[in-house]
Every structure is written in structure tokens, then in C-alpha cells.
Amino acid sequence: MEFFDNHKKLFRTALGLFVGLTLIVAIRPAINNQKNNAPLPNYEPLSEQAYLGKKSFIANGCVACHTQQVRNVDMDKIWGNRPGIAADYAGITRTDFWRNTATLMGTERTGPDLTNIGARQPSMAWNLLHLYQPRAVVGKSIMPAYPWLFQIKNKVGKNEVEVVVPDAYRKGINGKIIASQEALNLVAYIQSLKQTPLPNGKAPMEFLYKKKEAPTGKKGSTLNLPDGKLLYTNNCMSCHQANGEGLKGAFPPLKGSPIVLGDNLELYVNIIMLGYDPRPEYATMNAVGTDNNLTPEEVTAIINHERTSWGNNAKKVTTEEVKKIMDFIKITTKK
């Protein structure tokens, strides 16, 4: 055919077809997205420190293992309160002339999604130790360690943050391990990663492909509560460890703890819901229960798990007791 034997016509046609399709499926949708989306009204741009932290997140290629996107499917519910929407990313622009926009949505979850990590795990002490050596806090982790973000000094200076590292992971180190500015920036970025709530009145979108709910039993009993061990693993274990013994100098043990075993349920629930920091020898605990929207049933399950594991042997509590205290906390903390 004449057409196929004319190199100009042939290649022009192929190129034209390709460019045309490119316009339809890539360029136009990208421009539309860019034009028609604005950040949510209560979106908080990154602080300067967090922004520097983000740059270091990019430089170290954390996105190779961590996504930042909550899909509209049920299995992603653990990574955020609602599916991500285009507006969530609308505030992100090119890093600079040389470097592209970094939405950091990622394509692989070798490690957990970080969309909402600032709410799930905001603890400074935990994050620094985790960066210094992930296996010090999560034994089975395969995340790289980032010791070059820390310095060894003889004394802790003013405004400097020391990281308390278990002996097993500080072989050959005599001085104090101090977080560099870059490490602090990186943690500031991690702490800033929270889903922006939708504006008032708007219901969050649905998650698709729901699991069938397991039937729940009658309320108030200690039976049919959610799986306390799993809740402990997801919310508490990274600091207090699987064996309940915590980490010396950072996170206190729950095994044999007077608060866990004692009768002051109000204090116990308060710590879970609001955080705790009276003891200088340990790091600050953040408001794990509130940050993760734990329900009374879940808090009860966690408490009962902690009261009956690792040799602990105290009486189980009921959901009613816990719910009463939680309702009270809600009233008193409302402005």
C-alpha cells in the first residue's frame, strides 16, 4: 500500500495517534485535576521544619516501601478515617525547578502506609529510636536503620535530644546518641502526617468491598469483645513490646505494673485516652486512645488483655465501667 511505503506518512500517523491518546488519558486529566482541586479548608500546610523533613524523606527514598494513600476499600480502613481524595494532594506543588512534585503516594507497602502516622504514632522518642534502629522497637522489622542521622557526643547539650538505645544496639558506642537536626526534621514531618478532616457536615465516603461484620454479642459482658491481643499489637506493642516488658529508659513495662494490675481503673483509662508523662525516666506517652478513635469495647479489650498476659493476673473489667469513665473524659475535655 502506498501509505505504508511512505515513511513520512506512516510515522506521522503513528506519532499523531499516540500524541492524541496521550492528550486524552494523561495531559487533559492531569491538567483538570490540577485546576479543579483546592486543598480542604482546614488543611494545614507543612511547617518549615516538617518541610525540611519531607525533603529528607524524599532524599532517602522512603517512598520505596511506604505509601501515602488510603484507597476506598475496606482493607485500607486501618490507614485512615476515610478514603483519600484529590483535594488531599492539591496543596502539594513542585519541590523546586529541578525536582518534580512529590505526592509520595507510592506503589508498594513493604512497610505500613504513612498517611495518618502522625495520629497513629506521634511519639518523638519512639520515632527517633525507630529511625536509629527499627529492630530496637520492632524486632521483626526489615526497615533500614538510619544511624547517620545521629551523632555521638559526650554530653547532651542544651536543646539537644538524646535517644536512649537498648544496649544490644549500641555496641561499641560510649557516648550519648544525639538526634541531628535532620532526624528531628524527619520526625516533625512524620508527626505532621495526619488526614485532614472533611469540612463540617460532610459525611466521609464509603469504603468498598466490606467484610461481613462478625456478630457482636450482648453489650456489657466481657465476652464477645474485639480481639484484645490484636488491638494491643496494633496500638501498644511498638512501644511496650510483645513481651510487655517495654524498653529500659524509654517505655515502661506493663508486666507487673501497679497501674495495670491495680484497682484505679480511672487512671488506667485516662492514660490510654489522654497520654501520660509523670516519670522523667521514661518518654512521654501520647493520647493513643483518642488519636486512634478507640471505642469503649476496644479499650476494655486492651485492658483485659494487658491484665491477663505475661504472667499478669488481675480481674477483668467490663465495658460499662470503662464506658462511664470515657464518657466523663469526653465531657471534661470538651472546651
Add this chain to the structure above:
Amino acid sequence: MGTKNIFNEWGIIITLLLIALPIIVASILAIVKAKAIIKNYLEKKEQERFNNYVKDLTPIEVEKLEQRKRALEFALSNNELSGKTQPVDNKGLIDNISTVETLRFIEQKKKSQPRPYIEPELSKLIIWYLGCATFWLLFGTTVGEYLGIKFVAPDVDHYSWLSFGRLRPVHTNAVFWGWASLAMMGLAYYVIPRVSNVPIASIRTGYRSLILINVSVVLGSLFLMAGINNGGGEYREYIWPVMALFGIGVFISLRNFFKTIAKRTTKEIYVSNWYIISAMMFLLVIAVVAYWPSWQTGLGETVVQGYYMHQGVGMWFMLFNLGLMYYFLPQQLNKPIYSYSLGILAFWAQILFYTLIGTHHFIFSAIPWWLQTVAIVGSAGMIIPVVAGTTNFLMTFKGSWHKLSGSYTLPFYLIGIIFYFTGSLQGTAEAFRFTNLVWHFTDFTVAHSHLTMYGIICFMLWGFIYTIVPRLTGKEPPQITVGAHFWLALIGLLFYTFPLMYGSTLRGLMWMEGTKSFIESVELMAPYWLWRAIGGSLMWLSHILFAYNFYVMVKRKDKITVPTSPIDILKAKQELDTQAQTN
């Protein structure tokens, strides 16, 4: 949604059938090869038995045999009628006389075809391309192997330049832009002038392009390790000035090829050139769209990323390799392609469907739902070009299957073609919404990447390289190390991908179930990651052998051979004469 009945899901069933294919083909290939070896062995045994028998012959028996021999040998002298003048073949009608001088015990695999004439300058350029490509293959997969080890031993080192997040893009980009791209372009420098029947327009341009691309990969790798990258997008980690060098390199070679084709002495444009030229044009479009440094705010970046990474693999590597296959396969089988028009159909269908499917990397994300649906439909449409292409290649093979057992290049072709079918359609199955639910974000994607980039692209490239380098240099690689390369690469790839696919399916189901913590899903993967490292080591070893074979084909001094054919004798005389003159 229940997770127990995943075997009722179409996406899963199709995938299972697909991944069974390469295993079956590999087994058949192994059987064919084993049979050839056994046959050889038996023949050798027979020969020994015969030798022993001969040794023990008594003088009487020998005498008898000789008598019989003389009787049989009696013949007229055949020139009773013609006289004694020497026959002369003035028109050169009789050619390519094969004589058997020695008894052959070991079946020799077919050596490469007789060499066509290629300008020595061009030949050198091609060797340079392929040599650089081989270097980047070794470099890139050494890094890949190290990354695989890091999954098993995360504390092997604590240097920032070698940390996982920084090295991962070094691996992917080096094998993409350094190894596969340079190898493809080097081969194109062979194919384009051949099928156009004219010399290449400019050899210097070829070198310029080669230098630009090498500089781009060197700089890009260093930058990545130093922590300077473009953001999060995969294969888009080089910053744009670095990628621009690569783009310019491709651009000037494209012009060079285009000029060559414009001067062609054949009327038609052979279909290989359609694929090759288009791949190069499309790559430039893709790179400009993805790297233009003043747009892509917010999700715009993600829409373009989906487009970019998919077109990168589909329109650059795949299209280019198909073009090369349309040249090399018929050459190697010594017959025309089964259907020229099927090749043309596949060409247009590939452009139409492949371009649509980029966003299937972001299913269920915040990208517009209609775009995700288009991507899924396009992924299904890909069945057309893939089936057309595979059919075409396999039908070309038909009737020549016996050549497989006697050739060291054809197994590479066949495995490449089988993985083309399996890998591409596996991609289609992965894009269905249910399968995506299980597999997205898991290592299944990594397995798929290697089934395709390695199983298709690398195997095809190796086949092509083993085909042409001996033609350029006249030196054959040792068949035993080529065989070892083939089997180590294939078995390594299967060890790498199959456990990973199995493990990541379990991991995905665990995530869907939601009753175990995340870290348990990390623990779950440990044995499969170990398998990946083992398979990766075999693959890596095979690349060492490949590099050795390449070295032999290019550098090792030939055994001194005394010329026997009239042409060679005359050539030798001519060379000696000119030497004598210049001295």
C-alpha cells in the same frame, strides 16, 4: 467479601494458567535437551563397543575384510570417455561444499550463519553499545542482588549511599536506561541499515548518542545515591537535566535512523522499522510529558506517573523488542515471518490499547474513576496485540521446532516469546478490581516486573546478542557457558518470582482479612524474600557467564586456522601482499 474462594475469581484462575505456561515450556525444553544429551551418550557407547570389537579382530578376519573391500572398491576409472582435463567451474555454480573429515562424536550445535558484509566501523559501534549494555547489566543487577539481600539482612551496612531507599532506584534505572536501552539501540544499529539495504547515515552520531546515554546513567546513579532525586515516581527518579541527556541521546539516534530509512533502496518499510522508530518517537513524547519542569501539581503528578511508567515499559522496551524480534526470528529460522499483516495489526492495536492503561497502577486511588475504568478496559484490550504477536511468532517457529535442540540462541527466543504471552496477560489479570485488591502494594508487582522485564526483554536481548555478535566478529562463545547462562537465568527467575507471587498472595489476603497486625505480614514474607535472594543469586551468576561469553565473542584471540576455501586463501594472499607493500 469471602477470601476462601479466591479460586473462583477469574483473575486468579487466569493467572494460575498463565504462570503454568513457562514452567511447562521450560520442562519440555529441558526434556528435549536432555534427550539430545542421552542420545549422544548412547551413540558414544555404541562407538566404544565397536572400537573394542575392532581391536579384537583376528588377522584372518582382517584379511577377509580387506579382500571384500578390494572387491567392493573395484570400479571403472570414470574418465574412460572424457579424457584427463581438469574440470573448471567458471561461473561459480558449485558452492558451499561440505565435507566430513573427521568422525563426529559430539553433536555440534549450529554455528551462526555465514557473515553478511558489515562495515567494520559500524560493527565496532555496535560492539561498543552492547559492551556498555553488558556493563550496566552487571552493575545494575549487582545492586539488585544486594537489595534482595537487604530484605533478609537489613543491617548488612549502614552507609547512607547504600541504604535501601536510595539504591532501589539505582537498580531499576541502571537496568532500564543502561542495560536494556543501550542493548536495544545497539541492535537497532544493526537492523535498520540491514532492512533498508543502505549504510547507516552517520556512525559518529551513534557514538555521540552512546556517550550521552552513558553519562546520563553514571550521573543519575551518583545523584540518587547522594540523595538527589526527582520525587517519588518510579523510573522517574533521575532529575530532569540528567534524563534530558538520555533524551537527547535517543533523539539524535532517532534522526540518524530516520535518515537511513529515508534513503532505503527497498520500496516498503520492513515492519521492524515501524516498531523501532515508533518506540523511539514515543519515548521522547513520554519523557517530555513526564519531565516538563513546570506542571503536575497534586494528583496531576500521579496521573502522569501512571502514564509514564506504563508507557515506559510498554512503548519503549516492549515495542522496540518486538521490532527486533520481527527481524531476528525469521533470520534465525531462515524463513519469512508467518504473517506480515498480523504484525501490522498488532502494531496499531498496541498503540491504541497500551496508551490507555497507565492508570491501572492506581486503581482505587483518588484518581478519577472513569480513568481507572478506561485503564481496566484497555488492559483487557491488550489481549488483541499480545495474542496476535505470540501467534505470529509461534507460527513462524512451526515446522522448525527441531532446530531448538540444536541451537543455543533459539531457546532464548522461545522463552522470551512465552513470557511475552504470560507476562503481558498476567498484567491484564492484575488490573481486574478483585485481583488488584489482593495483589496491589505487595511483592506480586515486583514478581510481575521481573517476569516481564527479565523474562521477556532480557531473554530476547540475549538471544539477539548471541545471534549477531558472532556474525560481527566471527567468534563463537563456548556453547557450554551459553547453556549455563540460559539455565541459570531461567531457573533463577522462576525461584525469584514464584515464591514471591505465592507469598504476596498470602500477604494480600491477610491484609484483606484484617485480623492480623501489619508486622505479622512482614514476618510472613521472610521465607519468600529469602527465595528471592536465592533466585536472584542464580540470575546474577548467569550474568557473569553472559559477560564472559560476550568477552569471548569480542576479544579472545581466535585459534589460528589455516584457510581452506579458495576465497579465504586469496584473501590471505591479498592481505599478505598489502602488508608486504606497506612495510
